Amino acid sequence: MAEHTAGEYRIRAATPGDVPAMVRMRLALQDHMAARTRSLWGMSEKRVANLPRRYRERIADQAECVLVVDHLPSGAPVGMGSAAIHHHDDYAPAQSGGIEDVWIDPEHRGKGLCRALFLRLLAFFEEQGVTDLLLRYADGNEEAKTVWTHYGFRPTLITATACLGDVEAAIHGQQRGENAL
Numbered sequence: 001m002a003e004h005t006a007g008e009y010r011i012r013a014a015t016p017g018d019v020p021a022m023v024r025m026r027l028a029l030q031d032h033m034a035a036r037t038r039s040l041w042g043m044s045e046k047r048v049a050n051l052p053r054r055y056r057e058r059i060a061d062q063a064e065c066v067l068v069v070d071h072l073p074s075g076a077p078v079g080m081g082s083a084a085i086h087h088h089d090d091y092a093p094a095q096s097g098g099i100e101d102v103w104i105d106p107e108h109r110g111k112g113l114c115r116a117l118f119l120r121l122l123a124f125f126e127e128q129g130v131t132d133l134l135l136r137y138a139d140g141n142e143e144a145k146t147v148w149t150h151y152g153f154r155p156t157l158i159t160a161t162a163c164l165g166d167v168e169a170a171i172h173g174q175q176r177g178e179n180a181l
Helices: 018-034 043-062 113-127 142-150 164-180
Strands: 005-006 009-013 064-071 076-087 095-104 133-135
Touching: 009 113, 018 043, 018 064, 018 095, 043 064, 043 142, 064 113, 064 142, 076 113, 095 113
Parallel strands: 095 133
Antiparallel strands: 005 009, 009 064, 064 076, 076 095
């Protein structure tokens, strides 16, 4: 996929040399989501330690498109986005495109970078014949909700989490109320 330059930014295919910056951005994304969603599960130390290997694998995988946004004056990566083709024989459609790990550093937002990055990911899907897309964002992440609903995504499945003790307390509390009736 060819580079795209607009003003002081360039969007290009990620390389193994970008992995440290991508890990930094993925951890920033995790912190961003966790600050907005108290019940969001965190990444284990093992998952964090495996991020570099996982990004190197994704960069090498032909079924994935991993992009980086460079700030040309500083030479630093300031954003990233990735897309993956998922094949499944137990759903229709038999393949879908997943949008994953989209991040623009806060000081570079509001410049159309997310839109430009997203258009590049869409071009990847078009080239691969993918027509159905899927993405996930944390409940409470209003920035993500605003962007993705603006681009036509609508919630389909809800993933809910709870601590066992909280569920048991709620059930026992309901039972006490029901027994009193």
